[in-house]
Amino acid sequence: MPRYDSEPMNEWIDAETRVERAHDLYEKGRWAEAAAELQAAIGINPYNAAWHFNLALTFEAREDYTQACKAYRASLALSPNDIETLNCLGVNLTRLGHYSQALGSFEEISRQDPSYEPAYCNRIVTYSELGQHDKAEVMFYVAQEIKPDCPLCFYNIGNSLYARADYRRAIYCWTRTLALDPCHPYAHARIAEARWAEGDLAGAAEHFEAELDIGSSDPDLWVDYGELLSELEKYDRAEQCCRKALELESDHPAANYCLGELALRRNRPAIAERHFRHVLRAERDYPGIHAKLAEAMIRRGRVQQAAKHLVLEMRRSGDDPIMLQELGQLLLEAHLARHANGVLRRLVDLAPEDAYAQHNLAVSFFRMHRIDEGIRHCRKALKLKPEYTLALYNLALAHLQKGQVQRARRYAAKALTISPNDEHLRRLCERLGAVNFWTKVRARLNGRPNDRKIPD
Numbered sequence: 001m002p003r004y005d006s007e008p009m010n011e012w013i014d015a016e017t018r019v020e021r022a023h024d025l026y027e028k029g030r031w032a033e034a035a036a037e038l039q040a041a042i043g044i045n046p047y048n049a050a051w052h053f054n055l056a057l058t059f060e061a062r063e064d065y066t067q068a069c070k071a072y073r074a075s076l077a078l079s080p081n082d083i084e085t086l087n088c089l090g091v092n093l094t095r096l097g098h099y100s101q102a103l104g105s106f107e108e109i110s111r112q113d114p115s116y117e118p119a120y121c122n123r124i125v126t127y128s129e130l131g132q133h134d135k136a137e138v139m140f141y142v143a144q145e146i147k148p149d150c151p152l153c154f155y156n157i158g159n160s161l162y163a164r165a166d167y168r169r170a171i172y173c174w175t176r177t178l179a180l181d182p183c184h185p186y187a188h189a190r191i192a193e194a195r196w197a198e199g200d201l202a203g204a205a206e207h208f209e210a211e212l213d214i215g216s217s218d219p220d221l222w223v224d225y226g227e228l229l230s231e232l233e234k235y236d237r238a239e240q241c242c243r244k245a246l247e248l249e250s251d252h253p254a255a256n257y258c259l260g261e262l263a264l265r266r267n268r269p270a271i272a273e274r275h276f277r278h279v280l281r282a283e284r285d286y287p288g289i290h291a292k293l294a295e296a297m298i299r300r301g302r303v304q305q306a307a308k309h310l311v312l313e314m315r316r317s318g319d320d321p322i323m324l325q326e327l328g329q330l331l332l333e334a335h336l337a338r339h340a341n342g343v344l345r346r347l348v349d350l351a352p353e354d355a356y357a358q359h360n361l362a363v364s365f366f367r368m369h370r371i372d373e374g375i376r377h378c379r380k381a382l383k384l385k386p387e388y389t390l391a392l393y394n395l396a397l398a399h400l401q402k403g404q405v406q407r408a409r410r411y412a413a414k415a416l417t418i419s420p421n422d423e424h425l426r427r428l429c430e431r432l433g434a435v436n437f438w439t440k441v442r443a444r445l446n447g448r449p450n451d452r453k454i455p456d
Contacts, residue, residue, distance in 0.1 A: 015044040019051060022058070031061045049078035053085055056092075065092045083109050087118050094126045102126050117146040117153075124156040128163060136160045151181035158190060167194040183214050189221055192228070201232055219245035223254045226262075235262055251282040260292060269299035288313070291327050298333050307334045314339055321351050328360050337367035348377075355385035363394065371398050389415045389422065396428060408432055 022037035035058040042051050056071035072089040076082065090105035103126055109119040120143035127136035140157040143150060158173035171194050177187045192207035208225040216222075226241035239262055245255035260275035273296035279289050290313035297306035310331050317323055324347040331340035341364040347357045358381040365374035375398050381391040392415035399408040409432045416425045 011044050015041040018044075019054070022054065026054075026058060026061070029061075031058045034058045035062075047078060049075045049082065049085075052078065053082075053088075056088065060088075060092060065095045068092045069096065081112060083113055083116055083119075087116075087122065090119075090126070091122055094122070094129060097129070099126050099130050115146055117143050117150060120146070121150055121153045121156060124153065124160060128156070128160040131163075133160050133164055149180055151177045151184050151187075154180070155184060155187060155190075162190065162194055162197075165197070167198050170194050185214070185216075186211070186221075188214070189216075189224070193224075196228060201228060204228055205232065217248055219248040219252045219255060222248070223252070223258055226255075226258050230258065230262055230265070235266060238262055251278070253279045253283045253286050256282070257286065257289070257292070260296065264292075264296060264299070267299075269296045272296040273300065285316075288323055288326070290316070291323070291330055294330055294334065298330065303334050306330075307336055310334055310336060311339065314343055317343070319346070319350055321347055321354070321357075324350070325354075325357060325360070328357075328364070332360065332363060332367065335367075337364050340364045341368060353384060355381045355388055355391075358384065359388065359391045359394070362391070366394065366398060371401060374398055387418050389419045389425070392418075393425060393428065396432070400432065405432060 018037040018041040022034040022041070025031075025034035025037065035055060038051055038055040038058065042048070042055065045051070052071050052075035056068045056075065059065070059068035059071060069089060069092050072085055072092065075085050076089065079085065086105050086109050090102045090109075093099075093102035093105060103123065106119045106123050106126070109116050120139045123139040124136045124143070127133070127139060136157065137160070140153055143153045147153070154173045154176040158170045158177065161167075161170035161173060171191055174187045174191045174194075177184050181187075188207045188211035192204040192211065195201075195204035195207060205225075205228060208221075208228060211221060212225065222241045222245040226238040226245070229235075229238035229241060239259065242255045242258045242262070245252050249255075256275045256278040260272040260279070263269070263272035263275060273293060276289060276293040276296055279286050280293065283289075290309040294306035294309040294313065297303070297309070310327065313327055314331070317327055324343055328340050328344040328347060331337075331343060341361065344357060344361040344364055347354070348361050351357055358377045362374040362377035362381065365371070365377065375395060378391050378395045378398065381388055382395075385391070392411045396408040396411040396415070399405075399411065409429070412425060412429050412432055416422070416429055419425060
């Protein structure tokens with residue numbers, strides 16, 4: 001009677017058992033364990049395309065798109081014409097930014113089966129990421145011919161329209177998405193972002209609430225809603241949203257950053273500093289974090305410590321006008337006039353028509369005792385914004401410092417007509433009146449004119 005070796009049979013059974021266990025683990029969201037079981041099964045039998053495909057899905061769930069692509073390609077090596085695998089590969093290549101390869105994968109599907117709608121639907125995303133929005137629209141209309149009621153198609157083309165700042169049409173597309181699929185993830189959130197961009201903060205809040213009511217566990221979504229609520233000055237609710245984000249992800253940098261900004265708005269600089277330090281520990285290159293930390297320190301009177309962070313931010317700052325404006329202002333508050341001057345010069349080069357930038361640059365020159373250069377930039381600020389009272393006030397002080405009392409009085413008087421209830425302006429006018437009086441007294445005693453007129 002012949003004898004058979006039971007060892008290979010036991011291995012095959014073990015592999016199948018591991019795959020079944022992987023399915024259960026995947027359903028429970030234990031993706032790392034599911035991947036380990038599938039890898040063990042593939043080690044026993046590397047020739048099962050479905051196992052490689054399932055392994056790719058576990059990597060995709062963990063947002064490890066590089067490994068997902070490798071697993072999809074392993075599946076395709078065993079089953080080259082599997083359209084679903086080609087489609088999944090294209091989606092993940094797009095996520096990785098490998099757009100030409102993604103397009104190649106989708107085009108291969110269309111060669112095999114021109115009626116496979118996802119190959120066009122997903123190409124909308126790829127072309128949108130490339131900035132080729134006309135081609136994205138072509139893909140949308142082709143997909144519509146095959147499947148006119150695809151919610152994902154409307155969602156994807158909505159993203160393309162949003163990228164072009166065509167908010168009205170984007171909102172229409174996402175509304176169609178929700179009509180076809182009321183629980184479509186992020187559709188309400190995208191409408192909220194578009195409403196926010198249009199300035200409809202109340203409408204944006206309604207859609208954020210609708211998205212969260214669906215049951216989102218995305219911490220970024222909670223932070224976005226918190227930032228909107230902060231703009232609406234609903235600080236308590238905004239704080240609750242950011243703390244919910246931290247419950248979902250304990251070291252979420254954006255949540256701590258938002259909590260820090262909320263604390264600054266409520267004049268709680270010590271709490272703000274603590275949150276900003278959490279951000280710095282979690283992500284050292286978080287944009288603007290050193291500037292915000294410095295702002296909290298300045299509010300607490302810790303100017304020297306703040307100066308170190310401002311210098312660090314200055315070295316890292318790029319050409320974002322908003323960031324440069326904020327950094328220049330903070331450097332002035334930290335009495336680092338020369339550093340502020342360098343930052344504000346960059347800002348004025350980028351935005352020469354920004355009256356606030358011109359004025360802050362003027363202030364940095366005044367702090368450096370370069371009065372004439374400061375006056376020149378103050379005047380530029382006034383040309384751009386004729387009723388800029390702070391620029392008028394500083395021009396008055398600058399001309400007083402140069403001994404040009406009459407001119408100083410003219411600037412101060414003009415500022416007071418714009419802001420008649422400003423106590424600082426009122427006191428400056430009184431001071432200039434007194435200076436003018438004693439100048440006239442001295443002039444009479446000395447027998448000379450009290451103030452030379454200098455033409456504007």
